[in-house]
Amino acid sequence: MDFKIKLSSPHMSGDELKYIQDALDSNWVAPVGNNIICFERDLEAYLGENSHVTALSSGTAAIHLALVMAGVKEGDAVICQSLTFAASAFPILYQKAIAVFVDSEKDTWNMDPVLLEEAIQDRIAKGKKPKAIIVIHIFGMPAKMDELLQVSKKYDIPLIEDAAEALGSTYKGQKCGTFGDFGILSFNGNKMITTSGGGALICKDEKLKQKAIFLATQAKDDAIWYEHSEIGFNYRLSNISAGIGRGQMQVLDDYIERRRQTNLFYKTLFQPYDFVQVLSEPSSNFCSNYWLTCIQMESNKNNKTSLGLLKHLEENHIESKPLWKPLHLQPIFKNCLFYGKGVAEDIFKKGLCLPSGSNLTETDKAFIAEVVLEYLDACHLE
Numbered sequence: 001m002d003f004k005i006k007l008s009s010p011h012m013s014g015d016e017l018k019y020i021q022d023a024l025d026s027n028w029v030a031p032v033g034n035n036i037i038c039f040e041r042d043l044e045a046y047l048g049e050n051s052h053v054t055a056l057s058s059g060t061a062a063i064h065l066a067l068v069m070a071g072v073k074e075g076d077a078v079i080c081q082s083l084t085f086a087a088s089a090f091p092i093l094y095q096k097a098i099a100v101f102v103d104s105e106k107d108t109w110n111m112d113p114v115l116l117e118e119a120i121q122d123r124i125a126k127g128k129k130p131k132a133i134i135v136i137h138i139f140g141m142p143a144k145m146d147e148l149l150q151v152s153k154k155y156d157i158p159l160i161e162d163a164a165e166a167l168g169s170t171y172k173g174q175k176c177g178t179f180g181d182f183g184i185l186s187f188n189g190n191k192m193i194t195t196s197g198g199g200a201l202i203c204k205d206e207k208l209k210q211k212a213i214f215l216a217t218q219a220k221d222d223a224i225w226y227e228h229s230e231i232g233f234n235y236r237l238s239n240i241s242a243g244i245g246r247g248q249m250q251v252l253d254d255y256i257e258r259r260r261q262t263n264l265f266y267k268t269l270f271q272p273y274d275f276v277q278v279l280s281e282p283s284s285n286f287c288s289n290y291w292l293t294c295i296q297m298e299s300n301k302n303n304k305t306s307l308g309l310l311k312h313l314e315e316n317h318i319e320s321k322p323l324w325k326p327l328h329l330q331p332i333f334k335n336c337l338f339y340g341k342g343v344a345e346d347i348f349k350k351g352l353c354l355p356s357g358s359n360l361t362e363t364d365k366a367f368i369a370e371v372v373l374e375y376l377d378a379c380h381l382e
């Protein structure tokens with residue numbers, strides 16, 4: 001399908017080429033060089049105190065390294081939010097560890113802290129304490145970090161924060177990705193900013209960052225020849241990609257503002273329809289970058305559904321997408337444990353992600369509004 005209006009597509013600032021050119025001119029085109037150092041510094045300055053950032057080839061690679069650094073090994077249990085993209089949990093399988101999924105709460109759609117504790121207690125009762133917890137800030141909405149951190153500390157289990165969708169989102173004024181023992185970011189093409197493909201691992205101190213770089217560059221021990229005493233990975237970001245990242249960092253705050261404006265646009269659009277809810281910040285403690293604006297549609301007597309709206313948008317060349325299908329319902333994870341009460345499943349069934357890119361124009365929005373209202377109007381008139 002050739003969509004005229006996309007869900008979330010790359011949006012260049014114009015300065016990327018300058019940094020790419022620097023890399024080419026200096027011949028630092030591999031995964032070493034000034035752009036990498038500067039991009040990491042930009043991210044560290046942006047994220048705030050105690051964030052030590054390693055630029056990597058993807059967000060998935062960052063989660064994998066976080067698990068390795070948290071000591072996750074074959075047969076260990078790792079707890080992960082069920083309502084997320086599969087990349088949050090695939091690295092658990094790379095480590096031959098066991099994924100244990102936990103349901104969402106209704107306020108932020110992220111991991112339910114009460115169910116997290118239940119899952120931990122049950123796993124301990126069955127003889128094995130989980131090795132790590134992966135919390136997601138889904139669609140950019142911050143999770144209930146105070147409650148989740150409290151559980152992670154109480155049971156002394158490292159918390160990995162998947163902030164792939166949440167660059168710039170804050171909880172109580174602190175940037176998402178900086179709460180956990182490790183945080184991860186993604187710079188894939190559809191995320192807040194892109195490096196054409198890339199990610200980052202956020203560590204709490206410089207020693208951990210150096211360890212991450214060591215592991216991401218094939219774990220070469222200090223010797224004249226290639227000496228290896230640990231498993232290494234080829235996970236570093238290229239210096240050319242980091243150049244794109246530097247250009248993108250200059251416009252990040254502007255892009256967040258644009259996505260927040262788009263969220264407001266949708267709230268106004270759906271306001272007269274009480275069977276449509278837009279996912280919103282539960283209180284002033286939460287500030288979402290609104291990476292994607294998501295709605296919930298209760299099918300009413302006219303049988304208007306989120307899938308119906310998706311199809312109607314598609315006929316008009318507007319892209320929308322169902323929410324992430326909960327991972328405990330995915331064939332690849334079908335044998336995994338799940339602690340929950342059907343909240344994620346219900347959110348998934350009623351949900352839809354709407355076009356939210358920072359490059360949406362006013363003309364795009366007017367057209368989206370027209371097409372959405374066309375679909376909803378029959379019930380509105382009743």
Ligand SMILES: *Cc1c(COP(=O)(O)O)cnc(C)c1O
Nearest residue numbers: 058059060085087088164186188
């Ligand atoms: C995009 C995404 C990832 C993976 O990031 P990549 O850079 O695409 O590997 C992980 N988790 C979530 C929640 C994501 O949305």
